[in-house]
Amino acid sequence: MNKIESICIIDDDPITVFGIQKMLSLVVDCDDIAVYRNGKLAIEGIKKRIEENKKAPQVIFLDINMPIMDGWQFLDEFITLDLMNKVRVNIITSSIDTFDLQNWENFKKKTEHTITYNNKPIRKEHVAEITKIA
Secondary structure, X not given: OEXXXXXXXXXXXXXXHHHHHHHHHHHEEOOOEEEEOOHHHHHHHHHHHHHOOOOOOOEEEEOOOOOOOOHHHHHHHHOXXXXXXXXXXXXXXXXXXXXXXXXXXXXXXXXXXXXXEEEOOOOHHHHHHHOOOO
């Protein structure tokens, strides 16, 4: 079982959030799992952690289609943060749009963080793989 200090789930679909949390409980040991319904709340929450001298989440699960601030807008801001550690950002989406795949490729080139692109639904075996520290 992987030991992770903190995980962040950014998704506006409560069913997806519940499923990710359930699978995480089976494959990782983590007491600090934050959930945000959109990218704006998430970026604010992560900035607050940093202001409080806490580390950014080690693993992020990110939906790309959300209201207020979508996943791409979140990533635009996230990759500008001055973080001490690399973060694994797992894009979790049902999108089959080639624009989203191209956007993912572009973001991978812009940052040292590990960014993966994963189609819903996520399976337990896959969660174990994508929760490895970046």
